[in-house]
Amino acid sequence: MSVIEGAARPHREQRQERRAELSAFLKACRARVRPEDVGLPPGPRRRTPGLRREEVAQLAGVGVTWYTWLEQGRPINASEQVLAAVARTLRLDTAERDHLFRLAEVRTPQDGPASPTLDRTSQVILDALSPLPAAICNGRFDILLHNAAYDALFPGATRPRGPGGRRNSMWCAFTVPDCCNPFLNRDAELPRMVGVLRGGYGRHVGEPAWEEFLRDLCEASPAFRELWARQEVAPPRNARKVFRHAAVGELRFEASYLTIPAAPECYLVVYTPESALDRERMERLVAGERVPPVDHVH
Template identity: 55%
Template sequence: MTETRTARTARPGRSDRSGRRRTELAAFLRSRRARITPEDVGMPPGPRRRTPGLRREEVAQLAGVGVTWYTWLEQGRPINVSPQVLDAVARTLRLDAAERAHLYRLAEIPEVPRPAPAAGLPEDLPAILAGLDPMPACVTNARSDVLAWNRGYAALFPFLVNAPEAERNTLWMTFTLPPCCSPFVNLAEEGPPFVAAFRHRYSRHMHEPGWRDFVRRLCAASPEFARLWARQDVAEAGTRLKVFRHAAVGQIATRTTSFDVSGAPGARMVVYRPVSQEDRERVERLINDPDADPRDHVH
């Protein structure tokens, strides 16, 4: 398999959007290459390596593309990229479905057009959320801003639903609350996939100033988020085990599942199903007494 090595002639006035995508593409490819060893792909380890993972020429060899072409791709140069060759690179780097889709977007391979977001959420949504009590549930947009919730969610995360609208964001809450106030018990396990799923959505919005500013502010506010963001991991959202603590009832283990909201592209309903009957009863206690043991202290 071969690919042309001729770089496109730069067009005057080329948008910053394309430049940002190329920068993200370069960082993403380097991070995926670094995680694969020669032994993983049946190659001899060879002499001592200065950096982890495969070399560029090894990726090019395995993908059946020219070394110069792949080097230019990883450097973010504006070269011609075909879906077939990009698929070969994806296979070589062992990308999963979410990572492959992320690679296509960053390489600016055309996708099926998506409908414009709806003006609002479906009118039946509040009743649906209420019907899920005592299972906590909320609706968020692609950036993780919380748009709607039920009583169970409000009882479990009162500081979030009572925050100003601009700060009502689950990602922001997860990584900026001090340890004494954070409800997350297993953040070490669940933080990385949370950030990876956010990056999967981010690649569709990276040209939007609001998204870029949000990431910049969160990186500045949370060294842990900044560390995870720099890893370039990408994943689709899935069912997760999330354990929370509440001063009034102790720990509550939940299984979270998300669903796309019909008529509102980008919006997702996230449902927190208590794992055990005891977990369910603790949520019910919080719903019946939402003001129990408020955390009123000074940091």
């Protein structure tokens, strides 16, 4: 095998994985659209929920064979206009549409360079935000930088324990036991977070670091595995976060996500206390000694 062939093999394998992800995503989206949602009669009994392939093709104005091959993940060319028609037919929102484009390897205006660039002022800015917890994360929810307030609030993510631990807020939210998990409103927030992760994954299908992270988290958390299998995509948006700490009790925040032009796939998250009491508790937590967030150990 030549050097060129050896270098090309990982790229071919990555494209195959991307196509498999495209296939799974399109099938899941098609199953979620009812015929009556797009003006079609329910018709005779259907073997599976949602639209048939031929119905998607008809509504999108494309050939049945072409759409079938697209959904099967075959290596076919797709233009922006045709993919946009498929996205409209499947009633995809902006985040889902961008995800479709990336899986089909059609560039969108939002796509930019993938390599993050964080200069030395990033940490200075984070430190100046204290006592507001703040961190810079990437699309995989890895915590790249954080301030002391974030560390005091969320040590399970910034100081992971055990050989499989990661400095990653998603990993902490899914793998730390309920009794020790500082993140309380997970039932409301975790589906959204997994949807945001799915959107980021569209840029990185087949990349070893992403595939390893997803494989490990699926093995570590049945709850994550179930949410990931839904193929749902969500856009980043401000969210309510509820934490608890043994030293001060419950704290409620509005999490704001800010983009970083120099690092398009990274974001700054800042937690703003919901009330004066929440702010006072956060200030006490930052000013006081480092009290463990829970009152017991396993």
